[in-house]
Amino acid sequence: MKSKIEEASPDSVHLLLGVLEMEVKARAPGKIILAGEHAVVHGSTAVAAAIDLYTYVTLRIPLQSDENNDRLTLQLKDLSLEFTWSVARLKEGIAYDSSNVSPSTPASCSSQTLKSIAVLVEEQNIPEAKIQLSSGISTFLWLYTSILGFIPATVIITTELPYGSGLGSSAAFCVALTAALIASSSSDKTRGDGWSSLDETNLELLNKWAFEGEKIIHGKPSGIDNTVSAYGNMIKFCSGEITRLKSNMPLRMLITNTKVGRNTKALVSGVSERAVRHPEAMNSVFNAVDSISKEVAAIIQTKDEMSVTEKEERVKELMEMNQGLLESMGVSHSSTDTVIQTTHKHKLTSKLTGAGGGGCVLTLLPTLVSRTVVEKVVKELESSGFQCFTASIGGKGAEICF
Ligand SMILES: Nc1ncnc2c1ncn2[C@@H]1O[C@H](COP(=O)(O)OP(=O)(O)O)[C@@H](O)[C@H]1O
Ligand SMILES: C[C@@](O)(CCOP(=O)(O)O)CC(=O)O
Ligand SMILES: [Mg+2]
DSSP states (O other), X not given: OOOHHHHSOHHHHHHHHHHHEEEEEEEEEEEEEEEOTTGGGXXXXXXXXXXXXXXXXXXXXXXXXXXXXXXXXEEXXXXXXXXXXXXXXXXXXXXXXXXXXXXXXXXXXXXXXXXHHHHHHHTTOOOGGGTTHHHHHHHHHHHHXXXXXXXXXXXXXXXXXXXXXXXXXXXXXXXXXXXXXXXXXXXXOOOOSSOEEXXXXXXXXXXXXXXXXXXXXXXXXXXXXXXXXXXXSEEEEETTEEEEEOOOSOOOEEEEEXXXXXXXXXXXXXXXXXXXXXXXXXXXXXXXXXXXXXXXXXXXXXXXSSOHHHXXXXXXXXXXXHHHHHHHHTOOOHHHHHHHHHHHTTTOOEEEOTTOSSSEEEEEOOTTSOHHHHHHHHHHHHHTTOEEEEOOBSOXXXXXXX
């Protein structure tokens, strides 16, 4: 005899399965910072844009309680890793005052709660080579339990972004996860065709929660990464204030991943320590970066007063100046120098993007640069062991799909 599911049409199978579990998907993009990284943490202006590389989250919540599967499971598909906790263990292990935590009021994870979460993460015996994931998994537990409470579910993550390379994988992870969590608790679960954006209220809420998540990963984030991942497009950002930019020039960037691993939290705190040692000098550096970012934003938006070539020349010079200032903050790396020198031989300009210390480097590809030159540069960079790619800039922000 056929089971009910076998008898049903594909649509009703979905409905039938839908009775057993609810599924929501979310995705959020990575980003490039065109100007102003690090200085933005200290109140300077920065310019960033979303790129078309995403982190995807699938959240499955069982709708019927099942004593045998009372667990919260996190699967990092690309890394073939799975972490799982019983809901009872989470309730017992996470030390927070639930009266202070509400899904609609984003709050910081206290150091006491973070310590208790770290114990739950340690119990998972993360392989030593992947220990950098600990902060991401702690963030997962904090965001999940703060927004959905202690309910069983399976959360599956995949990403097109390299981890810890300056393309904002941490922010895309926080934004996509929060988008899925918020969408799952929203009353409007209209099954639509493919991806759709969240409404303004939910976008604002998710951006605030994602910022709290970034705090666990970055220590002292500026908020630019989660903001551009949530809202998409290209933005000018200063102390939490966002200006959407409408680009009036073609901006093509080659992204080179040096594959030199680094950690944003350590680099950000290194800059802060330098600022404590040399407050006046570093303030001048941050002010110079502020002016550079404002000029970059102005040039990008300029309409007819300047030719494209002139705009490109100016942006190129500003990128060079910004790179010099990043070097003076102590966040560049010999691998970045190799990219800069290689591209310079072909009259192209590069700067690090994100936290630096290795990671990714941006090279402006002016409109008049020939394909042959680009191919030659890419070949040379790849022969140094780097990985090159282009990405479309200024696209969509967080989206959900039921
Ligand atoms: N898909 C993901 N799943 C789990 N953790 C993630 C994921 N993406 C990023 N993270 C966390 O973010 C960290 C990398 O963030 P960060 O050092 O800020 O670099 P970036 O944001 O430039 O990639 C990882 O080590 C991990 O802890
Ligand atoms: C260095 C910084 O300006 C950007 C860090 O970006 P990423 O995590 O390296 O992708 C830090 C921040 O703004 O939070
Ligand atoms: Mg990051």
